[in-house]
Amino acid sequence: MKIAIFGDIHGNIEALRAAYGAVVNRADRIFHLGDLGGYAPFVNEVVDFLIEHGIDGVQGNYDDAVANDKEHCGCKYEDPLQERMASLSFEWTKKRATQKTKEYLKGLPRERHFFAQGQKISLFHAAPHKNNLYWYEDRPEKFFREMAGKTDARILIYGHTHKSYRRDIEGRVFINAGSVGKPKDGDPRACVALIEITRNEVSTDFLRIEYPVEKIAAAIVEQGLPAYFAETLRQGK
Numbered sequence: 176m177k178i179a180i181f182g183d184i185h186g187n188i189e190a191l192r193a194a195y196g197a198v199v200n201r202a203d204r205i206f207h208l209g210d211l212g213g214y215a216p217f218v219n220e221v222v223d224f225l226i227e228h229g230i231d232g233v234q235g236n237y238d239d240a241v242a243n244d245k246e247h248c249g250c251k252y253e254d255p256l257q258e259r260m261a262s263l264s265f266e267w268t269k270k271r272a273t274q275k276t277k278e279y280l281k282g283l284p285r286e287r288h289f290f291a292q293g294q295k296i297s298l299f300h301a302a303p304h305k306n307n308l309y310w311y312e313d314r315p316e317k318f319f320r321e322m323a324g325k326t327d328a329r330i331l332i333y334g335h336t337h338k339s340y341r342r343d344i345e346g347r348v349f350i351n352a353g354s355v356g357k358p359k360d361g362d363p364r365a366c367v368a369l370i371e372i373t374r375n376e377v378s379t380d381f382l383r384i385e386y387p388v389e390k391i392a393a394a395i396v397e398q399g400l401p402a403y404f405a406e407t408l409r410q411g412k
């Protein structure tokens with residue numbers, strides 16, 4: 176069985192369309208990992224696209240904050256400029272998200288568990304039972320083991336950091352799917368994890384997919400979001 180994972184789309188409908196086109200004929204199922212709005216303007220279009228194409232997923236911290244009209248998106252910032260920009264984008268997204276979008280975001284489960292080829296898989300936005308924990312590749316092995324202890328799944332799939340990786344520890348497979356709509360690893364192309372699961376093996380491909388970055392960059396500025404986010408998309412950061 177092959178599954179494709181769309182992490183952190185963040186309002187980037189162009190990246191989502193390209194990602195979908197790249198995997199629709201290669202994957203048996205597609206899932207998303209939440210954080211559907213923010214930074215780019217198309218949160219409603221992203222939600223409509225996911226519904227229309229039957230792509231199920233989990234709720235991210237940003238989705239929870241938008242849907243429940245929270246004060247803060249639950250994200251972490253590296254400097255005051257980033258914090259100011261992110262708060263503008265969060266307010267903008269809360270205002271523009273339609274009732275239908277908010278209902279959809281509100282209704283997303285925090286986690287999804289299923290079996291493929293007899294192997295249990297868990298999907299969540301950031302970490303088991305926590306939607307805003309930054310789980311980077313260089314966390315100590317002890318941390319990976321602790322997280323694995325919170326679920327009986329063999330394969331754990333998550334996002335939130337916008338940086339993809341795979342680690343294997345004691346027979347468990349940890350896959351951060353990266354980000355479709357706002358990669359932060361210096362490569363502006365959309366990132367999709369394509370995972371093949373057989374009885375004995377799990378293989379992972381991190382696809383990088385070109386999409387019209389300038390189209391979304393122009394839309395960001397036109398719609399009154401900070402041009403700062405157009406630039407971060409161009410740079411993949």
Ligand SMILES: [Fe+2]
Nearest residue numbers: 210235236335
């Ligand atoms: Fe997130």
